Every structure is written in structure tokens, then in C-alpha cells.
Amino acid sequence: MPPRYFGYMAGLYIHIPFCKRLCYYCDFYFSVSLQRKDEMLKALIKEIEIRAKENNPAFNEIATIYIGGGTPTAYTPDELGRLVAAIKSNFYSQNIIEFTVEANPDDLSAPYLEGLRRVGVDRLSIGVQSFIERDLKWMNRGHTARQAIESVKLSRRLGFNNITVDLIYGIPGMSVDEWRYNLETAISLNIQHLSAYHLTIEEKTVFGKRQKKNLITPIAEEQSERQFILLRELTASSGFEHYEVSNFAKNKMYGIHNSGYWKQQPYIGIGPSAHSYDGERRRWNVSNNIRYLEKINTAAIFFEEEHLDIPAKYNEYILTSLRTNWGVSLDYIEKRFGKYFQEYFEERSKKLILSGCLVPKNRNVKISTSYVFLSDSIVSSLIFV
Numbered sequence: 001m002p003p004r005y006f007g008y009m010a011g012l013y014i015h016i017p018f019c020k021r022l023c024y025y026c027d028f029y030f031s032v033s034l035q036r037k038d039e040m041l042k043a044l045i046k047e048i049e050i051r052a053k054e055n056n057p058a059f060n061e062i063a064t065i066y067i068g069g070g071t072p073t074a075y076t077p078d079e080l081g082r083l084v085a086a087i088k089s090n091f092y093s094q095n096i097i098e099f100t101v102e103a104n105p106d107d108l109s110a111p112y113l114e115g116l117r118r119v120g121v122d123r124l125s126i127g128v129q130s131f132i133e134r135d136l137k138w139m140n141r142g143h144t145a146r147q148a149i150e151s152v153k154l155s156r157r158l159g160f161n162n163i164t165v166d167l168i169y170g171i172p173g174m175s176v177d178e179w180r181y182n183l184e185t186a187i188s189l190n191i192q193h194l195s196a197y198h199l200t201i202e203e204k205t206v207f208g209k210r211q212k213k214n215l216i217t218p219i220a221e222e223q224s225e226r227q228f229i230l231l232r233e234l235t236a237s238s239g240f241e242h243y244e245v246s247n248f249a250k251n252k253m254y255g256i257h258n259s260g261y262w263k264q265q266p267y268i269g270i271g272p273s274a275h276s277y278d279g280e281r282r283r284w285n286v287s288n289n290i291r292y293l294e295k296i297n298t299a300a301i302f303f304e305e306e307h308l309d310i311p312a313k314y315n316e317y318i319l320t321s322l323r324t325n326w327g328v329s330l331d332y333i334e335k336r337f338g339k340y341f342q343e344y345f346e347e348r349s350k351k352l353i354l355s356g357c358l359v360p361k362n363r364n365v366k367i368s369t370s371y372v373f374l375s376d377s378i379v380s381s382l383i384f385v
């Protein structure tokens with residue numbers, strides 16, 4: 001039985017593996033064929049039932065629901081409601097504290113938004129990415145800048161008061177002033193949360209293939225850094241707290257579900273390619289719609305999993321905690337991984353503290369705000385090898 005050190009309840013994520021089109025930077029798992037949508041809905045419900053029957057005590061109570069993808073709006077609100085009904089009848093979930101759905105701006109009509117509210121959605125994650133037409137076209141997004149603005153305004157008017165917007169910076173050709181325009185536009189829409197990601201070009205994406213043929217020139221590092229500094233400055237002066245490398249919240253309206261990942265809380269992932277974690281094991285579902293359907297329908301094993309040993313757990317803790325503003329707790333390391341790992345961390349962090357990359361505070365250590373941009377290399381020198 002996994003230890004109940006979490007002092008918290010679990011999150012439940014559902015991956016909707018369909019998209020209308022392929023954004024050129026995207027490396028999530030999805031299919032652009034919607035043919036098996038109905039069959040998939042039934043399989044997702046079936047997986048919810050299967051997972052509940054496992055009776056894993058780490059998932060005794062569900063506190064947050066997050067429907068992402070892919071594109072959750074491939075389903076109608078009533079169809080999403082069937083997933084919610086399955087969660088409620090299979091898991092103890094009387095006290096849901098956050099229910100997020102990801103959506104693209106072109107899918108958010110008034111009837112759709114009203115439908116989402118009816119099924120209990122209280123937080124929207126809107127995939128804007130940019131308010132500049134040129135960049136939207138370059139990334140093959142399916143919406144215009146105007147639709148992006150209107151979707152946020154409409155959501156606010158219809159009562160959604162917990163909205164997060166995704167933006168991408170570090171786009172080749174994007175100037176610092178254009179990035180400023182994107183940030184100012186997002187902030188002016190009175191959102192509560194912002195996720196800003198630097199464009200990363202993964203090998204298997206359309207951009208990855210173009211880059212291999214030298215058709216894309218990545219942005220200069222100095223330009224990326226200037227955009228990151230602007231991001232920090234503008235969000236701070238607009239009342240946002242930079243609480244995770246890519247995440248900013250107003251009035252402490254942190255993404256509760258995603259914060260669970262960074263705080264080592266347990267979560268169940270339902271659907272193709274979804275990951276789960278119960279404190280002891282990490283599990284990942286098959287990343288293929290047809291194979292997922294076959295396996296669920298024939299009661300075959302639809303996932304792989306690994307048991308995490310103490311070094312692996314320590315590394316995950318360092319990797320995720322140092323991304324956040326609350327940082328790493330030395331007491332937590334000692335309690336969960338033992339004295340040896342606490343001393344290992346202290347030894348490894350000494351130089352980084354002296355050079356100002358890490359900041360100690362009481363019994364916690366976090367990455368200095370001026371070095372957040374270099375967090376990957378800082379983290380890699382602290383993991384256990």
C-alpha cells in the first residue's frame with residue numbers, strides 16, 4: 001500500500017486523443033481522424049471503471065479533474081458529462097476543488113461554454129499561443145487572433161472566472177516588441193493565470209522535420225532570454241506570481257491539478273498515452289488509439305509501468321520541485337529518501353548557493369529568480385547519478 005504522506009487527494013486527468021488539425025510544434029499524442037470518437041468515449045468510461053476496481057488507496061479520493069489532450073472539445077459538453085458521471089459513480093469525488101478543460105479558441109461558442117458550466121467545469125485552459133496572425137499561421141493553429149480575444153471575453157461574460165491562457169515565446173522571427181504585445185493583450189483580458197512556454201522543436205514534429213532540412217533557424221539564445229526577462233517583468237508588474245518555470249498566477253489562483261504533479265501528489269491518467277503516479281509506481285498507457293481500444297475492449301493490459309526506487313523518486317522530486325517557487329525542502333528529502341540523500345543534496349548544492357544560482361530559505365532551497373532560465377542545467381547538477 002503506498003504511503004499516505006501526501007496529505008492531499010488525487011488528481012484525475014483524461015486525455016482526449018483527437019485534434020481537428022496538426023499544430024506544427026506539437027508532440028502530444030492524438031489522431032486527426034475522429035472516426036472512432038464514440039468508441040473511444042465508451043473505452044474511456046471503461047478505463048475509469050477498471051481503474052476504480054483496482055482499489056488503489058492513493059486514489060481513494062479525487063480532488064481535481066483535468067480534461068486535456070488532444071482536444072477535449074472534440075466531444076460535446078454532454079459527452080464530457082458522461083465522463084464526469086463515470087468518475088462520480090466510480091470514485092469518491094464529492095469535493096472536487098478544481099475542474100479544468102482545455103479548449104482552443106475556435107471551439108468556444110456560447111452554447112458550448114454554457115454546456116461546460118452545466119457539467120461542472122470551473123476552469124478553462126485556452127490554447128491561444130499567440131495574438132499575431134503570422135505566428136498562428138506559421139504554427140498551423142486553427143484560429144485567428146480575433147477569435148482568441150473573443151473566446152476569452154466570452155468565457156468571462158458567461159461566468160468563468162478562473163481562466164488560464166497558453167502563450168508561446170521564442171518563436172523564430174518574433175521580436176521582443178511582438179512578445180510584449182502578446183503578453184499585454186493576454187493580461188488586458190483579465191485572466192487569472194498564464195502559462196508561457198518557450199518554443200521547443202521536437203524531432204518528430206513538423207517543425208522538427210523542417211529544422212532537420214535547415215528550413216527553420218532557431219531564435220538566438222540572447223533573444224530568448226530577453227523575452228523571458230520581459231515575461232517575468234510584465235507579469236510581476238501586473239500582479240502575477242511566477243510560481244513555476246512556465247506558470248504565473250494572480251491572487252494565488254495556482255493551477256491546483258498541475259501543482260499536484262510538481263508536489264508529488266498522486267494522479268490517475270485515463271486514455272491513450274496518459275500517465276499515472278501513485279507515489280510508488282509510474283504507469284503510462286499505450287500511445288495509440290487503435291491499440292488502446294483493442295486492449296480495453298478485450299480486457300488486455302493497456303499500459304506499462306515501473307516501480308520507482310529511492311534514487312528515482314529523489315530525482316523526480318528534485319526535477320519537479322526546483323521548477324517551483326516553493327523549491328526543495330531538506331526536511332522532506334530526509335523524511336522521504338533518508339539522510340544520505342539529504343546530505344547528497346546539501347553537498348551538491350553548496351557551490352550553486354555560493355554562486356547565487358540557488359537561494360536557501362530556512363530549510364528550503366529554490367532557484368534564484370535571475371537563474372530560472374537556466375533551471376535545466378542547475379537541476380541536472382543536483383540529480384543522483
Ligand code: SF4
Pocket residue numbers: 018019020021022023026027028030069070071104127
Ligand atoms: S497543440 Fe493542441 S490542438 Fe494543436 S495539435 Fe497539439 S494537442 Fe492538438
